[in-house]
Amino acid sequence: MTLPSATLLAQSVLSGIFIGALYGLLGLGLSLSWGLLRQINLAHFALAFLAAYLCYQLSHVMDPLATLLVIVPLFAVIGVGIQWVFARFRVSPFNSLLVTFGLTVIVEAIIQGIWTADFRKLESSYGAAKFKVGALYVPVPELMTLVVAVVLALAVHVVLRHTDLGRALRATAEDGPIAAAFGINERAVAMGLAGVCAALAGVAGVCLALSYTLTPSQIYAWIGVVFATVMLGGLGGAIGPLVAGIVIGVSESLTMAVTSPAWAPLVSFSLLIVVLLVKRGAIK
């Protein structure tokens, strides 16, 4: 057996960081809604893919990145709408899993109805763009995803930790009635956060469209690994999912670089099990 070259290992680490950033970006909105709204929102993945398809469609008439100007506000409104329904019918955390799964199936059917089940690939000037750093190749769409994931994670972290809004969100998640007694409008805060989470799904969708070929059923391909990312990174946090995503991504990539790539999917869940065993109580 020959040892992998340093270039191969470095390129694989880079590849892992990039896909890990996407795990983190997809996980960010999921983590916030799970940790702060107590909703296990499977529809987050469906919204991300709906955004990806919208980006694909709109890219025929505008720059793919400019589609964010449409997608982000649109998805924020959708998020608020979903939250209004959840609040109106007092959907419990467990039921939220079932309801959002149902929503996912509906969104998948809508996507298939509009764009068919066939493959759709966004062709843009970004797709083939790359540059070289030493012996390593850096693809531009993946780099953009990394930058967006880092900026958004930091921004959300700052808001959560250092603003009155963030304190209100955390207080509401901790004990809603007590927070309300201190004058926090629990309903408004929840709607705002749900809007942000859906908007984050929209951003992740645009990043997906820039790098991946789309099919409706791909919605489900990301659920397992992103759930592992969120659970490893901690619920309700912003930096945790990004770090966990990158750890998983790099672990998977290195596994593929040095052993059989078929072992890679085991990595994320093995890591999850190990962390849960070592750090009991990480998930509350």
Next chain:
Amino acid sequence: MDIVRRAIVGAIVVAGLAGAALAQQPSGTPIKVGSTLALTGPLASTGIVHQLVGEIYVADLNKRGGLLGRPVEWIVKDDQSKPDLARTLYEQLITVDKVDLLMGPYATGAILSAMAVAQRYNKLLIHHTFGIPNLAKYEGQFPAWSLGADPANTFNNTLHDALAAQPNAPKTIAVVTSKFPSIHFMALGEREVAKKRGMNEVLFLEWEFGNRDFGPIAARIKDANPDFIYVGAIGLEGNQLLDALKKIDYTPKYHFYMYPAPGPMVTSADAKNALAATMFEEHAPFVNNPGAGAFVKAFNERAAKAGLPYTGVETQAAASFTAWQMLEAAVTATKSLDDKVLIDWLKKNRVDTIQGKLRFDGPSNYGDDLMRVKQVQNGKWVVVWPKSVAAPGASLQGP
């Protein structure tokens, strides 16, 4: 006088045509043909191809007088790409819908499920694209995809014949493959064939179907730098690998993809000279086979109308059409809807199809391996090997 004679002849011709049309109008209780297809779920992008083909064929069949003078009604249910659901729905088709005949579902998993139900009720099951011939044990099943009983050996040898005929024939090989069942055994067969043909294997990798990150796999291929990459790919995997190779500036020399999604690969700028397996492409000599030309035209139009990004006829559509041709041939020849009679007839006879003349008297009712090697050339798929069925003027292009 001449005008009068012409008028009389014209009237006779018109009356004759009208009579013939009337004679061809099917009548009586419809013959019900039942099947399921993956109309939703992960296999739906191919399921819709089979749906369109079935609709085209049945409409045309009814225009031509139906089967045994009766109209044909096709009952198709959505198995959601789930083999377990396909099993339940085939039970329903037989016991509740009381269909006269069955047509197979898509894809291998669902066909296996349908096969078990057909066996239980002793029904004929003609299926389109079953990928693992040695699992087809039921004597009443018949494959429309003519890949032979041992494609891992026969087709891979065909591929190596094509490569060996090149002036700069490859000497080293990387076999990288998905673990998707109907792909994996082909890749393992390729390892054996390549070894016997004297190729030096410099890399062997397997990944789970659904793998998202092809970056490290591409990096390992680049490190190994083989003359020939055999990619055990299905659907989009081939494109994903090509994307990853492009990102690290690596252009494969000879490269082969087992069952790629035809549209995305042929339109990819990175897929120049990519090889793949096929048994029908829409050019001569295939379009000269019975019914092929008209079918290609009809499918192109229907696929465009349905919004499919790739509207060409290749293996999937052709196998689907073949399946209907087989069913029509058996019923017409035997003048029977009795499954046993139809099964016996298919075992003993050859059927003219758009793939060529098919036989079903080999192991597991498989006949000849009619799989060919195609290549992306100038943004089109063209068959390049064997030479006898290559597109006019086409030959395998090397690096």
